[in-house]
Amino acid sequence: MLQITCPWCGEREGIEFHCHGEAHIARPENSAEMSDAEWGDYVFFRKNPKGVHYERWTHDAGCRRWFNAIRHTVSDEFIAVYKPGEAIPELPEKYRDPASNRTGAPQSKETK
Amino acid sequence: MAQKNRLPDGGRIDRTKPVRFQFNGKRYDGFSGDTLAAALLANGVSLVGRSFKYHRPRGIMTAGSEEPNALVQLGTGARTEPNIRATQAELFDGLSADSQNCWPSVGFDIGAINSVMSKYLPAGFYYKTFMWPASLWMTYEHVIRNAAGLGKGPTESDPDRYAQHHTACDVLIVGGGPSGLAAALAAGRSGARTILVDEQSEFGGWLLTDDTEIDGMAPTDWVANTVKELAGLDNVTLLPRTTVSAYFDHNFLTAAQRVTDHLGPQENTKTPRQRFWKIRAKQVVLAQGSLERPIVFADNDRPGVMLAGALRTYINRYGVLPGREIVVFTNNDSAYRTAIDAKNAGAVVHLVDLRPDPDNPVVHQARQAGIQIHEGSAVVGIKGAKSIHGVEIAPLSEDGKSLAGPTFVVSASLVAMSSGWNPSVHLFSQSRGKLRFDDALTTFVPDHTPQKTRSAGACNGTFTLAGCLAEGMEAGAAAAKDAGFDSAIAGPSHVVKEDAPGSMRQVWTVPTVHPLGKGTRKHFLDHQNDVTAADVHLAAREGYLSVEHLKRYTTTGMGTDQGKTSNVNALAIMSEIRSASIPEVGTTTFRPPYTPTTYGAMAGQGVQELFEQYRGTAMHDWHVNNGAVFEDVGDWKRARYYPKPGEDMDEAVRRECKQARETVGIMDASTLGKIDIQGPDAAKLLNMVYTNAWSALKPGRARYGLMLNEHGMVFDDGVTTCIGENHYHMTTTTGGAARVLNWLEEWLQTEWPDMEVYCTSVTEEWAVATLSGPKAREVMEAVAPKMALDPQTFPFMAMQEGEVAGLPARVFRISFTGDLSYEINVPARYGMALWEALMEAGRPHGIVPYGTETMHVLRAEKGFIIVGQDSDGTVTPYDLDMDWIVSKKKDDFLGKRSLTRTDTARPGRKQLVGLLTEDPNFVLPEGAHLVKEVKPKPPMDTIGHVTSSYFSPNAGRSIALALVKDGLNLKGSSFQVPLMSGHVETVTITDTIFFDKEGERARG
Amino acid sequence: MSKYSIFSLIRNAGSYHENWQRAWRSPDPQPEYEVVIIGGGGHGLATAYYLAKECGIRRVAVIEKGWLGGGNTGRNTTIVRSNYLLDESAGIYEHSVKLWEGLSQELNFNVMFSQRGLLHLAHNVHDMQEIGRRGNAIWLNGIDSEFLTPEQVKEMVPLMNINGRYPVLGALLQRRGGTARHDAVAWGYARAADALGVDIIQNCEVTGFDIKNGVVQGVRTTRGDIKAKRVGVVTAGHSTVMADMAGFRMPLESLPLQAMVSEPIKPCIDTVIMSNAVHVYVSQSDKGELVVGAGTDAYISYAQRGGFDMMEHIMGPLVELFPFTSRLRMLRQWGGIVDVTVDRSPILSKTPVEGLYFNCGWGTGGFKCTPGSGHVFAHSIANGEMHPIAAPFSIDRFNTGALIDEAAAAAVAH
Amino acid sequence: MANITALARSPLHGRMPFQGSQTQIAERPFIGKLTLRGNAEDTGFAAGVGSILGVSLPTEPNTVTETGVCQISWVGPDEWLIYTADGAQKPLQERLKTALEGIHSAVVDVSDYYTIIRISGTRARDVLAKGCPLDLHPRVFRPGRCAGSLFLKAAIRIIQIDDTPIYDLQVRWTFAEYLFQHLVRGAEEWN
Ligand SMILES: Cc1cc2nc3c(=O)[nH]c(=O)nc-3n(C[C@H](O)[C@H](O)[C@H](O)COP(=O)(O)OP(=O)(O)OC[C@H]3O[C@@H](n4cnc5c(N)ncnc54)[C@H](O)[C@@H]3O)c2cc1C
């Protein structure tokens, strides 16, 4: 069972939370002009990195808020949590992995 | 009966409390404080069970939870339990246990034929045979299955209760030996919330066996003082009889506490039998101690061969000397203490030491005590099968690979062996800790772990008592400090006088007169799964060289003991074969639980009638009292129909259906999801989540909507009503309530944070009774005299607030039956009052309560879909023939783009249509398929399937809805529906409305 | 390859089992192969075997970063069945079950394929509709399928509680379904493939691809570069990691899936039982343990272990459905990394890189398809065109929308 | 409107309270409850609410503010629950709505959506520990604190009233029976 820090409620047991997959996937605004492949990429294709992952969680049983977390998918360690709209925290040095284009902060700085 | 092996005094048993028990039907006596194993040994019972594969006679090898051999069936009837370690079962009056995996008795076991056949049954033999003839495999398998397994499971429900317990602490200490106790003192004194856990009945660990003084005190006195001090600290929780079973991420550990097991079956089952602890610890100190290694020598599995430390425990802790003539076989110093204690207890002792020239104070002590020491020698064979009557000893060559002299036999009934100690790194390893191989100790010790945990004492490879105490103290203090507590007052260090342990000599496989695997003798590694040293050689020969392959091919370490005594020996032998170092061979993965954990304890109290909630509406009791039959819809209990005496479901539903259309029906619709939506951007939100347009909806007006996911597939539907300016009341399907709210919140909180909308679930705030049928208005007039009910002021798809039966209400003129309907919402507390008032008012009009089944028929008569039944997550609005609800004008809504993908927009998809059977009385089974062409037998190409199917009393025939490929273009065509029964029904594709095609009644 | 049989067993017993051959060689990688298969799980090994056996391609290497069968093949609950709803799924899974039926003999390795029958329980009206639809679909696809009444269920599995919180209203039975000995499948394919000349290279990790002008040239490994014009990637939970090396994305998430076994006991459950509403599935292995599983943890993890929550979630349902298990004990719990697609159907596909084929997305239920998947994948690689049974499972379906949505339609996995 | 209070039924209508020597469990039916949503940083909102409630909203997560008339607990960064005497909730809702006219906010009556189960006594904490993962140790959780969490499969909101300890558990109508039975089952071992 994970222990997760809700940006509002603090450290709580993982069973109060739910994970919703990759964060920072902005919904395209020009979907009418997108090809099937571009649209399919938005709907279905994910980074699924072995390493640092930017993802979305909700504190369902607590404050019912969505928030973002940076978690390492091998160690399952939470590197940071941040509220929607907050700037993406800088990744500590030891997690930066130039070899993989899957890890590292998302391309878009949008924090939706 | 006399306990012939019980020493006249000593031990921690309570001799004033005799305890009677049964083993294999025979009565015995023991004492309070005994384990079953101790009591059996006291009574001279050494044959306890039979092994898994060869059915070899087996006795008691250890004194703890690592026991591989002495597994028994404990208790009878509903409380019977298989595979209980006799070494862990505490004795209580009336305990009854039996040997398992043997027939007809443990003494004479037919299955022992496998032992004779053993040369044909090496590791993995079953992969090589039982293949011909192929048709016989299931028969072979049947025989194999019956031969395997150990004990028998119960066949009844468990009469006992269990509980779970969440807790958090600053410092969790696992193990209450000297290291753990010292750690607990340090942590406890600092004020940190401390939990000390030990799986045994009392704290003390090895100190209950050993006699080394601490601060000039007998070790047990030191333990008593320490426990007393800890018990007096209210920040310390002491949990004896509790096994930490698992170490998960972020310092989450689970532990199973045996609350009443040691007392036997309880009449008052209100006390849980076991309690399952879920512990979140800021810091963990592992002080699990160490487990002694057996020596791999010929016939080392005979009843009477036990670990040296275990023998010492039986002597000192239980006052039992299980044999009068004892051979102690060792490669290290620690077993000398066993020899000395056995000698002092009155036994004749031979010491066989693999080391050619042991020379330590303890060796001299042993000599002085008159013990004969055979140096550089080994036990190379055992005389006796069900018990031991002689031990063969021979000197070993320098490389340890062969005998260096003649074998001689000493008379003995017991062999105590020690090949060194393995730190218990199980939990450390589960914590994702990495191990390091220690060459001096020839075993794995903790290296580093990413979690906040420390190892102290024997589990850390520290084997001196002084070292354990010091390390424990230090770990406890450091853990408390890291948890935020100042530990300056941890206390002084302890004074212990002891000798430094000498070196060891590893002989991983002790030779015998025959080359390994060639004689009749077997060198056991994994006693429970009957894996021998020869099996490891075979596995290596066949290429199963990886330690993981070795494990799986030979099953070593896969028994109920998880190889606690065998794993390191197996690795060592493999490393010799591969000429690789032990760390190169590596270990298998340590997994939870540490020892097997009761399912009941993990399930806790949420079983049987408390398994899952029954969600019932405010009117639930009425349905119960009026004979409703319920159905499960998610976790809701919904009234399905209300049979009159003698009616079956079909009859009841036909009656309800007719009456609801002819007079008026009433249904409990409280379970529908309801969401209050407010804010300036509410309509904007609705426009995004529904396919149709919402901007123009006026207060007091309602509209039906479909929701799609981003894949473009329908995932919920419902009516949303404008309650006031920027204020809406959304309804969802019963099953979709939570999903829809989460969906709205997801978009609002993550994608559209600037939208000014608040959503609040109000599902249970409102109880809802639906009146439906031509007489509905009459009933309303009776109960809502102040409401304007004429269709002009209160038309179809309108909402009005007011008083119904004197209760504050919101009334919606919406309809899922296609008849004149009123959905009356009142605060849930008045649900029952509303329902009763409506029944009362409806009685003169012939009101009928109807359940979900009738609702399904009535809505199907009108072709209204049920999301999840007529659609399944692969269906678009177009597939449902609902183009009308997809706005062409809106720029965007969720799922819009997906509707135009190549496949989604393709013609010929499965589309929702009506079906009429040729035989109007034949009701198609839901799930039946339409085929292009009926063949004598499958396969047949299908073109669609029936989603809903009922007998419609109002249409006077059966009706059905179906998803059919290109169905919308096939109206009027006939197809066939073959059924497994052999019946083939012809159906004609129609539109989906079977009743009141013009839709006049709802508007009425 | 010397043949295994009762006679060879007796003969070898005479020589103290000292003359058994290695089940497979341990060769050094050669600089070039015709086909390289990445991943020595069941699917990869089966692919290599059928390439050599049926497609005449013997210069094949299987590259495995750890030990053979150490991925999901070695950690699954071994359920085999072909009672899938959709035609495409029925096509591939039934193809597989047919291969299972002769597999021990074909491989000369007893994989202990046990057709003890498999029950899907229905606990509510919705479940009944679901099994009704699926049962008929399966039957019309020519696959065995039976509906059982609660009484018949009770007769098959007397220890089941059919009157619990969610009573059993019926069940769907596939008698030809059952279990198999998972490790033996990997070893059996490895031994048979090795005998046909396939090089099985363990402890060798693929770290990259050599791709020129969109065409694969070979792979980079921890034991050097290996050339191959055709490469099949069969790495289950690590598929997106491999795709990343090749420069594209996959519609997959890698989730922990857990299982556990009880202590072994004498036979008490003779069938495989799956229940979605009560959310647990159980069978009893030949060794006597109850093998129990449930759903995936809900977050991506490559840790190959699960959290406690999911285990705990299985306990209530397990005791609810089988009250006698309350006094049994869990012996071991473990986890695998499963690669899950949105539609819960696998991907067998060409990729944006020519010559590079992917076989993945089997998620929680690919063990049963080990022979079938290997078979059609081998033919696809050999012919350069996807085998007709594999063709619907292309990556492209996530763009066109032609999902094979077993999840949405039937809500059954494993 | 006629006097209808006699017609009202709570979810645990007819259930005997559990009166153990070490734990007591009983429903507190019919407490007025309002969900209040709004942006606490919006001065208009804060002032509007303050003018009606007489106090400022608790903005520290998981804390409770008492006014003598109302008990206001933090639910989320833009969400509060207000408990008040039965019958007072509607007028309060109206007054809040009026005071917040033109300010983006919501006041929703959820009096019947939830009920409250009070658990008290020396074993109350142990009973809660059987299903609730919150750390309720007095060093961590005190009177004046609240939190949303779980009790087994029921979502609950918990408020500590005093050090006895007394806790109020808010639970959805349809989970009240489940929660109550579990609490009683949990308490039985000590009574
Ligand atoms: C707990 C659990 C229960 C399951 N239950 C069932 C069930 O009952 N029935 C069923 O049908 N299915 C079940 N499954 C699913 C099934 O196990 C898998 O779908 C199937 O085994 C996948 O086989 P595979 O050969 O594709 O993958 P794997 O066996 O995982 O093999 C992939 C291999 O690729 C290797 N690899 C990865 N990266 C590299 C690299 N870079 N270089 C070299 N090698 C690499 C890995 O080491 C691994 O050995 C279950 C899975 C789990 C985890």
Ligand SMILES: NC(=O)c1ccc[n+]([C@@H]2O[C@H](COP(=O)([O-])OP(=O)(O)OC[C@H]3O[C@@H](n4cnc5c(N)ncnc54)[C@H](O)[C@@H]3O)[C@@H](O)[C@H]2O)c1
């Ligand atoms: N060579 C030797 O002579 C030698 C070797 C090893 C140990 N020792 C002696 O043994 C003692 C070791 O002290 P220690 O405190 O480190 O260990 P210990 O063995 O005295 O105590 C460990 C305790 O941990 C408990 N335990 C283990 N796993 C557990 C689990 N999962 N959950 C709950 N409890 C668990 C055991 O029941 C035991 O009581 C010292 O006195 C040392 O001198 C001597």
Ligand SMILES: Cc1cc2nc3c(=O)[nH]c(=O)nc-3n(C[C@H](O)[C@H](O)[C@H](O)COP(=O)(O)O)c2cc1C
């Ligand atoms: C069907 C099946 C049955 C198993 N039975 C046992 C068993 O009887 N004893 C055991 O220790 N492990 C058993 N295991 C679990 C393995 O020991 C091991 O945990 C699993 O293969 C995962 O590997 P890992 O734990 O080494 O990561 C079984 C695994 C499977 C898939």
Ligand SMILES: [Zn+2]
């Ligand atoms: Zn929170």
